Amino acid sequence: MAHAIDACVHCGFCLPACPTYALLGDEMDSPRGRIVLMKEVLEGELALEDAVPHLDRCLGCQGCVTACPSGVPYGELITGFRGWSEPQRQRPLLQKARRTALLRVLPSPQLFYAAATLGQHAKPLSPLMPALLKPALDLLPRRVPRRNRLQPFFPAEGPIRGRVALLAGCAQQTLAPNFNEATIRVLTRNGFEVVVPAGQGCCGAAALHTGERDLALRQVKQNLQAFGGENYTAIISNAAGCGAGLKEYPVVVRGQPEEAQAQALAAQVQDISEFLGGLLDRGELRPTLPASQPLRVAYHDACHLAHAQGIRREPRELLRWIGGIEVLEVPRGDLCCGSAGTYNIEQPELAAQLGQLKAAHILSVQPDLIASGNIGCHTQIASHTRERGSAVRVMHTVEILDLAYRGEL
């Protein structure tokens, strides 16, 4: 961590990029402030418990990484620090139980489905629920879609151009099963066989970013096993957070026997928009039908696509390429929507304020449709635009492409 801390020249260019600084306007809730706090804790000048309120408020959105001229790897820094500090922390019993439950339920499609279905019935009771559970309930959709197990293999349509593996994700299998279905349809239509490797599990990002290093390591190793052993054209993720998580594997197992394997895996990982954008760049993407009427689409940059993976151009170009779509830029589009993994549950007030801000910014451009590439953002934006009385649909970029291929857009 020392090299990352030293790389910070405390210029303050990160301040305007930080969502919590925007809300709170104080230095210790800014990236620069947090780096100094981490440094002081590590050097023994500050007690860990004094620093953690501010470090816990970090969304891990990495907006600051984009803004940083000195190239400080802030993401690695906060993740490393959380991993180091978590085992030393004393958390209140209830908080601890919720964390453990969250990190156990989120990664398991079975458990999450059961919890979501249960929660759906409890949703009308939300105002009566303890503050600990309310934020989670508020985010659930009114209707949990029927559960749909994915087959292990989907054949390509027409001549085979390659073979890709799909990371199916956790919560999104329950909350938005159509993300995977649309992804598979678009890929197979473009001549790719899609494998959904058995034995895959949660990517580990949620555990890693909350400092549960041991759990994260187990999950990483499970996926190295599940996705190893075959060279795919690409390993596809359609959730920005998970894709970024997979690409982080070499850092997680740095110096361990699995490092080479992790590097091989990370090199194959592509977000669905990155993969399709590559086909588009090479003129290899099969044409869709245009939208049946002109559509104004607000594209929301998921932090883990834009900031963590540097993917901004491809999704926009894919949408424009469909024909009939005008891509609208969201004011302050670099600012996180506040979803950020488990943040919604652990920092509900800040998350809600950021969600409200994001919804207002998105709706200010008067879109017909909202596109994003991450389940967390999707849920957050849908919930907060609905709260403002908006009926504008929120869709994954690949869902829009899928509709266009089917002539239903």
Add this chain to the structure above:
Amino acid sequence: MPASEFGQLQRRLGAGKVLLRPSECSSYRYDAIQFGVRPLAVVLPETVEDVVQAVRAAQAAGVPVVGRGAASGLSGGAAPAQPGLVVSFTRMTALRILPQQREAVAQAGVVTLAVSEAARLHGLTYPPDPASLRTSTIGGNLGENAGGPLCFKYGVTGDYVRALQVVDADGEIHHLTRDAYDLAGLMIGSEGTLGLITEATLRLVPPARHTLTLQASFGSLEACAAAVSTAISAGTVPAKLEFMDAACIGAVEDYLHLGLPRHAAALLLVDSDGDDPAQVEAELKVVEEAFRAAGGEVRRARDAQEAAALWQARRSVSPALGRIRPARMNEDIAVPRSRLPQVVAEIQALAEPYGFPLVQFGHIGDGNLHPNILFDPRRDDPEQVHELAHRIAQVALRHGGVLSGEHGIGSMKRAFMAEAVDTQTAAAYWAIKDTLDPAGRLNPEKLLPPRGALATGPEVAHAGA
């Protein structure tokens, strides 16, 4: 006792506005170049009345008060030299645009760029454009009298001030204008040593209708400096005329990947602007010819987007230097333009025997250069760094220049002040300071040469511009 005074202040203003915990206070001890000492308390005022209360609490506690904006300054101005109270203005962000008067009324914590953005909705603009304009605040800009690329043609922060609201050392509120004794002018660039600026009435102007941007690279620093002199002697007044050397080009290229010419020894960025496109074109032509004559390779920005990317590159130079060495000593000298080629070369030669990477960039149009000594505090000798910095400052003074073009003196260049001003002027500075802040509690150990350390340095020549 400070603790009880600030405890009381916290009870009066509310816990959210007064920070007392070490973790909180620790975050308010640095700016973008220096770490100071941990303040005893931090106030985040939301109104001028909060500021008054804060100043009175510090007065009662008998400790210093240091004003702070976004702490993106480059002279140590906001880094406390002594334990005391920091007043952080980041939550005083009220901003009104008065289009009829072509004025903006901005509280101290308004972010610089926000003024231009708000003014644009009324067909107006606020020209001062420090590199940190997305972060920096109006209060901080005023405290250091910040400049920026546009200041060659349009002037620095102070040139846009019509009036200031200031809280003095006793906690009294004043409304200062530019009439009679220009007391508002006295506050500009005073780094919070005479009072705390809480609100400013700023002049807005209609933006130029047309802007063209070009980039030129040179094989040597001398050729580059000569090109600038020739272009300006030919009567051109570019809106911006910026310079960066090879190391700067490399550092920002690593950050932004724009395809800048890594092998060039120097790069110039030029904006020409005006309302008449023919005139703008004609001016840029003259510049282009001057640059070519000096051996420059000239390329125009294809469109506004490319121009914007080039300017982002320029704004990123200073922090991107962190990629080369973790720490730096930055200078902000301003020298007569006619002396530029010589000054650039002398500084280059001076640095060589020391072995530190030395980079130079700046607003070369008005002779404002930022030589930066890059070093690693764990390996390099701070004495050596300081000695080289001192000698660079002396180069500027010898050529009739000044220590600070736009960053302020702060604590970084305070040591050189004794050589930069004559005894009588320094005495006048201190007379003003003693009148307005007799107890010496406003941002102590900044800007002013230490008492009794006056004019012991070398002879200062005065060269014509």
